[in-house]
Amino acid sequence: MNSTKTESITEDGEVDRRREGEVDRRREDVDDCPECDGRLVDEIGDGELVCEDCGLVVDGNRIDYGPEWRAFDQEARERKTRVGAPTTKMMHDQGLSTRIDWRNQDAYGSQLSARKRRQMNRLRIWDERFRTRDASKRNLKHALGEIDRMSSALGIPEPSRETASVIYRRALEEDLLAGRSIEGMATAALYAATRQTGVPRSVDEVANVSRVERLEVTRTYRYLVRELDLRLEPPDPVEYVGRYASELEVSDETERQARSLLETAKRTGVHSGKHPVGLAASALYASARLTNERIPQSEVSAVADVSEVTIRNRYQELLEAKRDAES
DNA sequence: CATTCGTGAAGACGAAT
DNA sequence: ATTCGATTTCACGAATG
Numbered sequence: 001m002n003s004t005k006t007e008s009i010t011e012d013g014e015v016d017r018r019r020e021g022e023v024d025r026r027r028e029d030v031d032d033c034p035e036c037d038g039r040l041v042d043e044i045g046d047g048e049l050v051c052e053d054c055g056l057v058v059d060g061n062r063i064d065y066g067p068e069w070r071a072f073d074q075e076a077r078e079r080k081t082r083v084g085a086p087t088t089k090m091m092h093d094q095g096l097s098t099r100i101d102w103r104n105q106d107a108y109g110s111q112l113s114a115r116k117r118r119q120m121n122r123l124r125i126w127d128e129r130f131r132t133r134d135a136s137k138r139n140l141k142h143a144l145g146e147i148d149r150m151s152s153a154l155g156i157p158e159p160s161r162e163t164a165s166v167i168y169r170r171a172l173e174e175d176l177l178a179g180r181s182i183e184g185m186a187t188a189a190l191y192a193a194t195r196q197t198g199v200p201r202s203v204d205e206v207a208n209v210s211r212v213e214r215l216e217v218t219r220t221y222r223y224l225v226r227e228l229d230l231r232l233e234p235p236d237p238v239e240y241v242g243r244y245a246s247e248l249e250v251s252d253e254t255e256r257q258a259r260s261l262l263e264t265a266k267r268t269g270v271h272s273g274k275h276p277v278g279l280a281a282s283a284l285y286a287s288a289r290l291t292n293e294r295i296p297q298s299e300v301s302a303v304a305d306v307s308e309v310t311i312r313n314r315y316q317e318l319l320e321a322k323r324d325a326e327s
Numbered sequence: 328c329a330t331t332c333g334t335g336a337a338g339a340c341g342a343a344t
Numbered sequence: 345a346t347t348c349g350a351t352t353t354c355a356c357g358a359a360t361g
Contacts, residue, residue: 275352297332312333
């Protein structure tokens with residue numbers, strides 16, 4: 001256990017330095033019972049601590065609520081030490097189901113026998129397990145429903161939806177949901193999936209059909225990428241061309257020309273750092289102009305949802321890159 | 328008249344401290 | 345948490361056709 005802690009500390013400085021503090025604090029908690037100063041033991045090895053003297057149950061997941069509970073879980077996963085049903089308490093406030101009280105007293109307030117106390121402890125464990133399982137199920141159902149709804153609204157193909165749900169499930173498994181909205185995570189997962197499957201939608205498009213703000217989508221998305229180690233290339237502008245081309249009803253020749261424009265731009269590197277959607281839109285505009293198929297900037301701008309100014313700036317660059325390539 | 332072009336100020340964003 | 349640099353957007357007026 002301890003050796004792996006040091007390993008992950010050296011790996012990722014900032015995150016794990018804070019975690020070090022967490023672990024230390026936890027150890028203090030372990031030492032003695034807050035009520036009677038008796039010794040706390042982990043009776044059944046699931047992290048739930050019980051005082052030997054008074055029977056007080058100390059929430060074994062307490063450290064999971066700290067800012068770095070994630071690191072804890074990740075490490076646990078790497079070590080494969082986590083077995084059995086998940087005992088995390090996502091949505092711990094949710095639902096009206098019966099909860100088993102933590103006090104070892106009966107309804108009249110008298111103390112329970114040692115035997116009863118053990119029984120109650122076991123019940124608490126199962127109570128917790130069922131509750132979290134139900135919560136996860138509801139959570140997942142809700143999220144998948146959202147993913148489907150948004151996908152339909154955006155005409156996102158089936159494979160991308162599948163990918164989105166896979167990403168969401170992973171997020172759920174790794175407890176990335178705590179403190180975040182289901183809708184936000186579902187939206188972020190969908191956005192990531194469209195990129196991963198090569199049929200990207202812009203953040204704005206996705207946010208438009210989502211129930212959460214754009215800011216939350218991007219924030220959650222970044223978080224998702226970091227925690228799940230998603231390797232996502234910046235979207236290729238070419239991947240937007242087809243969709244916008246058909247929306248603008250340009251000729252095949254214009255669309256082809258637009259793609260070629262983007263290819264030469266990529267070769268010279270003028271594309272990097274620029275908004276891919278803007279590039280795609282500008283390529284279409286420039287291309288239409290080359291084939292004498294005049295489309296107003298205003299129209300391209302409306303379809304792709306980028307400003308006319310950006311189209312102006314980009315399309316000049318694209319033509320320039322083409323000229324350079326030809327000489 | 329519609330469309331295009333250029334510009335400075337302002338906002339948004341990611342990266343780095 | 346703030347700061348910084350690059351990019352995009354907004355608002356406007358001028359030029360072009």
